Amino acid sequence: MSLDRGTKIYAAVLASICLGILLAWLLTLDFRLGEIDDMLQRDPLISSYPYPFRAMQIRGTTAIISSPRSSTMPAVKFIGLIKPSLKNLSDQDPKLITAQKELAAVQSKVRKLVVDREDIDRVEWRIDKEWFAEKGIWLD
Template sequence: MEHGPRWGKKIVTALIVVLALGSIYWFGLRTDPKVAALNQAIQEKCSPALRDYPYQFRVLRREGAVAVMATPRSPAMPVYRMIGTIYPTLAGKSPDNPDFVAAEKELAKMQSEARKIVLHEPGVSEVKWELDKNWLISHGISLN
C-alpha cells in the first residue's frame, strides 16, 4: 500500500487551501460590522425618498471616526455626466434645464440626508466622500 503518503499530501494541501481562502474572507472580503451597522442605520432611518432613490448612498469603510461614503459625483465626475443615469429622462439635457437643476438639487438633498444619518451614529465625527467608480462603470459612464 503505497497510497498513504500521497493521500496525506493531498489532505495537507486541501487544508492549506481552505485556511488560505478562510483568511482571505476573514481579512479582506467580509463586511466590517461597524460599516454594516452604518449602512443599516441609513436604511432604517432614511426618508422614503432616500430609500427609493435610484442611487443608494452607503458607507464603504471606516477610518477611525471618519466614515468614507460612496457618491456618484465629485469634481472629477460632474453631475452633468452622470445625472442621466439616475434620471433617464434628463439624458442629454442641458445643465441649465429646470428639470436638470431640480434633479441636481434632489441628488444633493439625498446625499446630505445620508450624510446626516451617518454623522448621528456613535463613533462617527466626519464623513468623507469617495467617487463610486464601480457604480459609474457598471452604468456605462467613463471615468475619463
C-alpha cells in the same frame, strides 16, 4: 482508509494555516459597514433615490461613503444617467436645478445619518467607480 503519520501532520499543518487565514480575514472585517448600509436602506428618502449610497470603508472615525458625483463626474452628467429626460437640458433649466437640489438633499441626509452614529465624526465621499462601470462608464 487510514493515513500515514506524515500525511496526518501535513493535513494538520494545512488545516492550521487555513484556519489562521480565515481568522485573520474575520478580524479585518468591519461589521459597521453593514450597519451603516442597513441604516441607509431603512430611510425612505435615501432608499427611494435611484443611486444606492453605501459605506465603502471606515478609517478611524471617518466613514468613506460612495458618491455618484465628483470632479470627474459632475452632478449634471450623473443626473442625465438616472433621469434620461433631463440629459440634454440646459444647466439653468428649472427641472435640472430641481434634480440637483434633490441629489444634494439626499446626500446631505446620508451624511447626517452617518455622522449621527457615536463612532463616526466625519464623512468622506468617494466616487463609486463600480456603479458607473456597471452602467458602461469607466472613470479614472
